[in-house]
Amino acid sequence: MTNQPTTELHPGSREGSDIVLRTIGLTKRFGQLEAVKNLDLEVRRGEVFGFLGPNGAGKSTTVGMILGLIAPSGGSIELFGRRLDDNQWAALRRIGAVVEAPAFYPYLSGQDNLEALARAIGGIPRARIAEVLERVSLQDRAADRYGHYSMGMKQRLGIASTLLRDPELIVLDEPASGLDPAGTKEVRDLIPRLAHEGRALFLCSHLLHEVEQVCDRVAIIKEGVMLACAPVHELLAQGQTLQIKVDDPAQAVAILSGLPWINSVKMENDHLIVSAPEESTSRVNAALAEHGIFASELVSHGVSLESVFLQLTGGESGD
Numbered sequence: 501m502t503n504q505p506t507t508e509l510h511p512g513s514r515e516g517s518d519i520v521l522r523t524i525g526l527t528k529r530f531g532q533l534e535a536v537k538n539l540d541l542e543v544r545r546g547e548v549f550g551f552l553g554p555n556g557a558g559k560s561t562t563v564g565m566i567l568g569l570i571a572p573s574g575g576s577i578e579l580f581g582r583r584l585d586d587n588q589w590a591a592l593r594r595i596g597a598v599v600e601a602p603a604f605y606p607y608l609s610g611q612d613n614l615e616a617l618a619r620a621i622g623g624i625p626r627a628r629i630a631e632v633l634e635r636v637s638l639q640d641r642a643a644d645r646y647g648h649y650s651m652g653m654k655q656r657l658g659i660a661s662t663l664l665r666d667p668e669l670i671v672l673d674e675p676a677s678g679l680d681p682a683g684t685k686e687v688r689d690l691i692p693r694l695a696h697e698g699r700a701l702f703l704c705s706h707l708l709h710e711v712e713q714v715c716d717r718v719a720i721i722k723e724g725v726m727l728a729c730a731p732v733h734e735l736l737a738q739g740q741t742l743q744i745k746v747d748d749p750a751q752a753v754a755i756l757s758g759l760p761w762i763n764s765v766k767m768e769n770d771h772l773i774v775s776a777p778e779e780s781t782s783r784v785n786a787a788l789a790e791h792g793i794f795a796s797e798l799v800s801h802g803v804s805l806e807s808v809f810l811q812l813t814g815g816e817s818g819d
C-alpha cells in the first residue's frame with residue numbers, strides 16, 4: 501500500500517484562504533417549520549468538522565443546501581471562496597458527498613461499479629480506480645460483488661466513489677450509521693487520513709464517541725439553531741466536574757466561587773460539585789489548601805462530548 505497522498509495537487513489553498521465552506525445566516529423554511537435558522541459556519545482545509553444534533557435538528561437539510569439540492573430560504577453559502585449560486589457547477593465538482601446509503605449495482609464488483617461511475621463522470625484516469633480502492637483498503641476485495649460486501653465495505657466503497665474526482669471537500673451524512681463496531685472503526689480510521697491529505701471533511705453524525713475521536717472541531721445544532729461551535733478539546737475543557745468533600749463546605753463554596761477560572765460551584769448533599777477546566781484538579785485542591793481546607797475526597801468526573809452534547813441539547817442524544 502502506498503502512503504503517497506493523492507492530493508498533492510492541492511496542498512494549501514487555491515484561493516489564498518483556508519476556508520473551504522462558509523455559510524452566512526443560512527436559513528431554510530419548510531412552510532411554517534424553520535428547519536435551519538441563521539446558521540454561520542466555517543469549515544477549513546485539512547480539518548474534520550463534525551456537525552452534530554439530535555434527529556430533526558436540520559443537519560441533512562443543511563447538507564442538502566451545501567450540495568445545491570435544496571434551495572435556501574435565506575442567507576448564503578460560499579464554497580472555495582465564491583458564492584454557490586454564482587458558480588454552482590464548478591464548486592460542486594470539487595466536492596464529494598455520501599449523503600445516504602450509496603447506490604451501487606449489487607451484481608457488479610466494487611471495481612466494476614467504480615469503473616461504471618468513472619465512465620459516467622468522464623475524464624477519470626483508469627489508474628485512479630485502483631488508487632481509490634487502495635485508499636479505502638478495498639483492493640483485495642475489489643473483484644467481489646458489491647452485493648456480498650459488508651456494510652462497512654459498502655460505506656468505504658461509497659467514500660472511494662467520492663474520491664474519484666479528488667475532491668477538496670468531502671461531505672458525509674451519517675457515514676457510520678448501521679455499522680457494527682468493526683465497520684465503524686474502519687470508517688473512523690479512514691476519515692482523519694483523508695483530512696490530513698489537505699481535504700476538508702464535513703461529517704454529520706450521531707455517534708458522539710466516534711466524533712470525539714476523529715473531529716477537530718464540531719458544531720452542535722438543535723431545532724435548526726447552532727448551540728455551540730468550537731474545537732473538540734475546547735468543548736471538552738468546558739466542563740470537568742469535580743466532586744469534593746470537605747469539613748467546611750460553606751467556606752469552600754465561598755472560596756471557589758471567587759475564583760474567575762471556576763465555571764460553577766454548587767452543594768449537593770454533603771459534597772461540592774465544581775465545574776472547572778480540564779486538568780485543573782490540583783489547582784482546585786491547592787486553592788482550598790491555601791485557606792486551610794483539605795479535601796477528604798476529590799473525584800474528577802471527566803467530560804465526554806456526549807455529556808457536553810446532552811447538556812447543550814437538553815438530554816436528547818438522538819441515538
Ligand SMILES: Nc1ncnc2c1ncn2[C@@H]1O[C@H](COP(=O)(O)OP(=O)(O)OP(=O)(O)O)[C@@H](O)[C@H]1O
Pocket residue numbers: 530533535553554555556557558559560561562818
Ligand atoms: N422536504 C421537507 N419538507 C418538510 N419538512 C422537512 C423536509 N425535509 C426536512 N424537513 C424537516 O426539517 C427538519 C430537519 O430535518 P433534517 O432531515 O435536516 O434533520 P437531521 O438533523 O438530518 O435529522 P436526522 O438526525 O434524523 O437525520 C425536520 O423537522 C424535518 O421533518
Ligand SMILES: [Mg+2]
Pocket residue numbers: 559560561673
Ligand atoms: Mg439527517
